[in-house]
Amino acid sequence: MHIATSSAFKENAHRAIADAGLQKALARSGPSFIARRTAAVAGLPEFEQLRDTARDIKNHTLANLDFYLETWATNVERAGGKVHWCSTADEARDAVLSICRTANARTVTKGKSMISEELGINDHLERHGITPIETDLGEYIIQLRHELPSHIIAPAFHLNKEDWEYSFRKSHTDLPPDRVFRERRDILTEARTRLREKFLAADVGITGANFLIAETGSSVIVTNEGNGDLTQTLPRVHIALASIEKIVPTIEDCMSLLRVLARSATGQDFSVYTTFSTGARRPDDLDGPDEYHVVLVDNGRSAMLGTEFQEMLRCIRCAACMNHCPVYGTVGGHAYGWVYPGPMGAVLTPSLIGVQQAGHLPNASTFCGKCESVCPVKIPLPKLMRHWREREFERHLTPHAVRTNLALWGYFARRPALYRLATRAAAWTLGLLGRKQGRFHKLPFASGWTGGRDLPAPEGDTFFARYAREQRAGRLR
């Protein structure tokens, strides 16, 4: 499992803001994601209704999760596949390793999978002498650079073209020095050629799963490159990794979720390859794997059921929340310090690795609400972040200074008359002091604000006072 640095979010964020390359990447890619989603949503008048449908399908499934998982597992085995039930990350890693060992695997190709990142499958295989090869273009370069993905659907979101060229030259040591990487196409062609050999040589292919379908016992992957399909078609053994909340009842349920997935994620109407895998190669088939395994993982998710965080299990990993998040857009994904960044990570990470470690993440939000407004399954992300802040406070994990100030504010907030008197006095004093300049360059106890910008001086009145006056004058209804 990757060592989380979520507890150092503040330091990570400072470093990210000072990183010119990262800032360049964020400025380029952030707005294009938003524009593409907006256009795709505008092209489907039923989109808002489909969000309700998607939410309801997921809620229905979660309420009957045990039933649907059992039905699904029966159907997988009926189709000649095998299900490996794994409560913990350890069990899942060992299940994968044991399948690979039984297959005498030397190399393993991999489709992009966030659950694989969460479990740390690559490190585990490598420690046991098996070479994992990431084949999604973004994951491939991340593996070359020994990094974590910085985005759940665009792993190399933080990189610029120069970084690609640098990493390719460093890792592909047999490249002639005059080899040109002027265009993005040159980079793509190099990766395609290298990885084609790997696809053909691999003994096992590991993919994730966007959905599991109870009705048919299928696993579903959604990709644009085709790497996931090569991974699950060419090797002798296919392993699909899936967490328990990926299940949906029927194909129809799955199609309804797919209608909102690609539009929310990349702004495509539909991804290039949406593939349903059901069991192993059939008797007269000319291709396909001889063995089909699904490693089904809980790893902390069942503990979210029945809590205020159950709604997070609706997530279909589209990344719309991070694409629209002003905090993610400023610090990028790595600052969050673990596998899942952005608003969905701010809710999920404390559930999976503990609020002691990840308490900063639900605090790293302006609560602008954009994430909730674009979520295709309508997860109330700000509300869930607020729940984590409350839990953090209850467990006395919040820093002392914050607690003291909150208590002080709470004292006034519970006494409205006193609150109004105090704010009025403060506004009046600041207004008087700042009358000449109209703003403050520096203020005691407010360096967090004035360090980056001036504080405008109040014009001598509070909002409450003005509101009351306007109401008396009959200018407000």
Next chain:
Amino acid sequence: MSKEAMLTAIRRGLRRGPLPQDQATMLRGRLAAHPRHLIPARSRLPHPEQVTLFVANVEKEFGSVARVPGLDAVPEAVATYLAAQNLPTDIVMAPHPDLQAIPWATRPLLHLREGRAEATDMVSLQHAFAGIAETGTLMLPSAPQRPTTLNLLADTEIVLLRASRLVGAYEEAWDLLRAELGGMPRNVMLVTGPSRSADIEQTLELGAHGPRRLHVVLVEDAAPQ
């Protein structure tokens, strides 16, 4: 048993034991009926307009379409396409009766091999089970007559689709599959356009790991009943 432990943990979270029999029966009924949800209006059109929508969507996703009047016209269409793209005339073809029935001898320069694709194949010819107008998507279920590698390994994939097999929404294509194939084949690919990646600077490039080109030969046979 890890399975029992996991199901118990889930039930503990849901604050209940195994589902009561009547509820399980209800859910089994839902699975058997697999009800449809809201289907977007965009594909609820008369069949000729569905064909137009399909073609527009394939082209929007960087694929191409050639409309031909019948199976007899397919060799000419394939040869013309390959020549226009400056591609070789060696083709690996799905061993499907529809494709085998085509009078290939009219174009002796096309060299056809039946079977699965190998890494060295440049051009493949696949058979579509159905087309979906909603997003310009091809439904390609695996079968001995329709190997999956044909969708993946060649640089250029040509797909034969009969217009009578073109439907509006995904759900209609799945209904055809359920009715005609009985159960789920090992693999069902829904393909929309050629392979691509936007992983480098979030800018689209075609031809990542799958085919760089996707060309649909649409045979205008009778409309579906």
